[in-house]
Amino acid sequence: MRSFSLLVLCSFSPLLFAADVPGSQDLPIVPRMVDAQIVDYRPAAELERIYPLGSIRKISGQLRFDGQVSARGNVTSVTYELPSEHSSIEAFTAAREALQQQDAGLLFWCQARDCGESSLWANQVFGNAKLYGADDQQAYLLLRLAAPRDNTLVALYSITRGNRKAYLHVEQFEASTPLGELLPTSATLLRELKSTGELDFATLNSAPDETWLRLISRGLNLDTTLRVSISGANAEAWRQALIGQGVRAARLETGSAEGSGLHIELLR
Known part of the structure; x- marks a missing residue:
């Protein structure tokens, strides 16, 4: 059976969240890491969204990747700055395990340089400069929730910046129309x-x-x-x-x- 990193995920007293961005909140499907703080929060908004299913690169000014999921729907995102005692990959793993405990299916998972350039993930995919860091310190995962919520995707992206600050970005996408069959790589x-x-x-x-x-x-x-x-x-x-x-x-x-x-x- 898959393990679940309960030791690093949980909800604590309201004092824990005092430094969060005003008006922000956790996504119910991904518990917060102990002592993590929300530094960027974007409430639900209807957008056309593209999630890569491959390493990303830029050729002649255009983003390139082997596959993608493209749809319109409501997007909500939360970016956490992690406490110094926990690494970005530790937070990423705990979030992945929490989602898999809910029977979410993995569609694409990459780590380090296999993902491509961190600057492209930060600025072109997620539109959040806080997520730009070392290419060998990143991880990305796209999951699909189990039925009856199978028109919902969750994207995880973790990164450690050059100043050693670590972040976990969680994005929930609820498609406006059925997503149909989606296969992992x-x-x-x-x-x-x-x-x-x-x-x-x-x-x-x-x-x-x-x-x-x-x-x-x-x-x-x-x-x-x-x-x-x-x-x-x-x-x-x-x-x-x-x-x-x-x-x-x-x-x-x-x-x-x-x-x-x-x-x-x-x-x-």
Whole structure:
């Protein structure tokens, strides 16, 4: 089961929030880190929003990334300055775990230089200069909430600036129209597997699906040193299908984890 960083997240006395930006408030879905202060708050506003699904770069004056989610809806954002005893990646991890405890699904996750230039994330994506820092001290994650709130996205961005101040930016986007099918990147599946030790696909409870089969096999083949177990009602069918997609048989075992859907667990 995924762990939840309760030690660094919680609500405390009102005195804790005395330095917050006037009129600001936390987003209910992401608990605040102990002693963190809100330094930027933007209440719900209807906007056309683009969330990258890949490393960002600027070519001939234009932002470039491999994929994106683009929609119109209400956006609310909170930026926290973190206490000196906690790092930006610690806050990022705690927020991610809190959202995954609510069954939010990961769409894109990058860290450090894999994300591209911090200046582009800060100024072009989030429009918040406070978020500009060292490229190797950043992390970005886009998640989709579970049904019935599956038209809501949450973006997390953490950064440590050159002056050693650390920030966590949380943005909630509620789409005006259904978002439809959104798929994670293969690299994101691999990062989630290596970070949490497991992947759960509750809706994959029948024969192997070609789209998901390609995503999972590509993710596993991004690191050919990993071995995993596969559980679920159709575990052996998925195992054979992954072998057919080029994943070496020696890396795949049939597991015994209970539950619906497909479950992949990292073998240590």
